[in-house]
Amino acid sequence: MNAKVVVSLKDGILDPEGQAVASALGRMGFDEVKDVRIGKVIEIELEDGIADAEVRVKQMCEQILSNPVIEKFHIQTEQS
Amino acid sequence: MNAKVVVSLKDGILDPEGQAVASALGRMGFDEVKDVRIGKVIEIELEDGIADAEVRVKQMCEQILSNPVIEKFHIQTEQS
Numbered sequence: 001m002n003a004k005v006v007v008s009l010k011d012g013i014l015d016p017e018g019q020a021v022a023s024a025l026g027r028m029g030f031d032e033v034k035d036v037r038i039g040k041v042i043e044i045e046l047e048d049g050i051a052d053a054e055v056r057v058k059q060m061c062e063q064i065l066s067n068p069v070i071e072k073f074h075i076q077t078e079q080s
Numbered sequence: 081m082n083a084k085v086v087v088s089l090k091d092g093i094l095d096p097e098g099q100a101v102a103s104a105l106g107r108m109g110f111d112e113v114k115d116v117r118i119g120k121v122i123e124i125e126l127e128d129g130i131a132d133a134e135v136r137v138k139q140m141c142e143q144i145l146s147n148p149v150i151e152k153f154h155i156q157t158e159q160s
Contacts, residue, residue: 006121021122021145030140032133035125041086042101045115053112060110065101 001046003057004076007066008039053077081126083137084156087146088119133157 009015015037022036042065046053054077061073089095095117102116122145126133134157141153 008121008123018122024144025140028143030136032127032130032136033124033140034127037123039121039123041088041119041121042098043088043117043119044113047112047114050112056110056112060105060113063108064104 001048001050001053002078003044003046003053004078005042005044005057005061005065006039006074006076007042007061007071008073009037010070010072013070081128081130081133082158083124083126083133084158085122085124085137085141085145086119086154086156087122087141087151088153089117090150090152093150 018036018038021038022033025033025036044057044060046057050056054075057075057077061075062068066073098116098118101118102113105113105116124137124140126137130136134155137155137157141155142148146153
């Protein structure tokens with residue numbers, strides 16, 4: 001079983017990495033770029049047959065995978 | 081218009097960051113975790129009315145957003 005977690009900065013939180021990429025793209029001729037925001041995608045392979053997998057992955061997100069002060073997360077689980 | 085790019089390591093490429101997270105999760109009691117792999121999600125806001133947006137975003141991926149030696153990328157475009 002696999003879970004995919006997308007961790008991204010909350011709206012309104014400054015994203016210096018994204019700004020650096022946006023300005024680099026502009027310098028390279030990609031003038032159509034208005035904004036860039038960068039997050040993480042965490043693919044977790046879990047043992048099969050975990051009944052409460054979504055709950056467990058939510059606990060992982062809250063405890064270690066995201067910083068709840070500045071980041072939000074979104075979980076997708078799928079049978080492999 | 082928005083494009084979302086997911087950049088992840090190619091299969092077979094070692095992911096030390098993912099391994100560190102996997103072992104940290106194990107130490108915290110999440111024994112069901114078998115493997116973790118970490119990638120980036122890059123959300124790009126583009127000016128509206130770009131005809132060949134998908135082609136342009138593919139060029140961005142090849143030129144700056146990914147390292148084609150060790151990384152693969154996947155593009156999703158959507159009208160905002």
